[in-house]
Amino acid sequence: MARNIGSRYTAHQILGRGSAGTVWAGEGPEGPVAIKLLREDLASDQELVGRFVQERTALLGLDHPRIVGVRDLVVDGNDLALVMDLVRGTDLRTRLDRERRLAPQAAVAIIADVADALAVAHAAGIVHRDVKPENILLDMEGPLGPAGSHPALLTDFGVAKLIDTPRRTRASRIIGTPDYLAPEIVEGLPPRAAVDIYALATVLYELLAGFTPFGGGHPGAVLRRHVTETVVPLPGIPDELWQLINQCLAKAPASRLRASEVGARLRELQPMLAGMPPLDVDEPDAEPQAEPYEDETPAAPGEVRRRGAVPLVPGAAPADSNRDTHTSMRVPAPDELAGGARGTARAPRTPGQRRPGSARHKSDTVRKRRIVLGVAGVVVAAALGVGGWLAASGGDSEVSPRDSQQSVPAEP
Known part of the structure; x- marks a missing residue:
């Protein structure tokens, strides 16, 4: 059902819903637009x-060209909306859901485009604060780039800052998506600008x-990893690319590259990535899901929780998508952050390899121990059987004392 947004725009079709509001496809004086209509409580x-x-x-x-342009901001009664360019394509999360991982050259081309967008925003004094695959759109009508990649555009500028007002969030809370939060945000x-570089990497x-690199399990555990753990190298990529990723994931904001440097260096690396297939690594075993994190709503039976934001493109998600734009979390206390292991993050594994300390690795270890103990038990039982036979024979056998005193070596 169509509805008017202000006096200039008409919303025709819901593209998706998120915690910040609803995204519509609509029309304006200059043609098709995407309209992000914020929730009524935000508008009030x-x-x-x-x-x-x-x-x-x-x-x-x-x-x-790499930013989804904001055409207008509408304040009209209970309507508070951002009017943006309508991108014909899909979001990066949808592509990841379909392909799981990308060829290195295609991945680097996409991130270089987003780095260009961030360089312009940072030069204007604007920090995005919510860089993630859901907020990166792929223009299917644009010219193909390296490895067949579509042009990437960054969207949702300003939404995180608008929601994170002093009245709506206290200094003791975090607004963001856990997997992509820079450690300085976790520390309050x-x-x-450096938080965007961390999220981009x-x-x-x-x-x-x-x-x-630091996701998986309870949101509190994810936040702690950002602060206390170092990223594990990815096998199979050039050292130059890994050094760039590692530098952009530095705990100290000042140690990270600027957005313009990231874009330039990634484009320099593209030729050496030509023809390289997607990496063949398995995801580390997920940690057991703990209790919901403070104000987090428990998942319904059978519900699959997905992180991220509503895409601003047609067909990228069902109209009733439940992807959250942001997650509001309590800032962990210093003792909570210090309580985590200060080491490396969950390490990627070659296919079929168990991660040390994982449930499956422990299961394998227990199984091996049971086998060893079972063999030891058979040996001991056999030895006891020999001793019992000797006792029953009254010592008349010709077995020498030395033979009868042999011990079974202890299993390690």
Whole structure:
């Protein structure tokens, strides 16, 4: 059912829903648009509306081929909406769901495009704060790049900042998506441009490996890993590419590259990645799911929880998609962050290999121990049987004392 958004736009079809609001395909004076209509409770927050209007000039000024342009911001009664370009394609999360991981050259081409978008935003003083596959759109109508990759565009600028107002979130809370949060955010520091670089490197790692370097399990465990653990190298990629990823995942924000440097260096590496197939690694075993994290809603029976944001493109997700744009979490206390193991993160495995400490690895270890103990038990039983036979014979056998005193070596 169509509805008017302000006096200039008409929304025709719901593309998706998220925690921040609903995305519609619509029409405006200049043609098709995507309209992100924020929730009514957000629209009724006068402080947020004020911030929304203040951000208008900056968001409208973000003009770059790799940025989904914001055409207008609408404040009309209970309607609070961002009007954006409508991209004909899909989001990067949907492609990952289909392919699991990408060829290195294609992954690098996509991230280089997003780095260009971030360079423009950072130069304008805007931090995205929510870089992740759901917010990276692939333009299926654009020219193909290296390894057949479609042009990538970054969307949802300003949404994280609009939601993260002083009245809506306290200093003791985190707004973001756990897998992509920079450690300084976890520690409660204000977000700077370097948080986008950390998230971008996390996405690149995910495109190559099929999983994020610090994800898996309870959100609190994910946050702790960002602060206390170091990333594990990915096997099978050039050292130059790994060094770039590693530097962008540095715990110290000042040690990370700038967005413009990331884009330039990735394009320099593209020729050496030509023809390289997707990596053949298995995801580390997931940790057991703990209790819901404070205000997290428990999953319904059979429900599969997915992280991420609503795509702004037709057909990328069902209309009733339940992907969250952001997750609100408590900032872990210093003792909680210090409680984690200070080592490397979950290591990727070659296919079929068990991760040390995983449930399946422990199961294999227990099975091996049972086999060893079973063999030892047979040997001991046999020895006891010999001793019993000797006792029953009254010592008349010709077995020498030395033979009868032999002991069974203990199994390690």
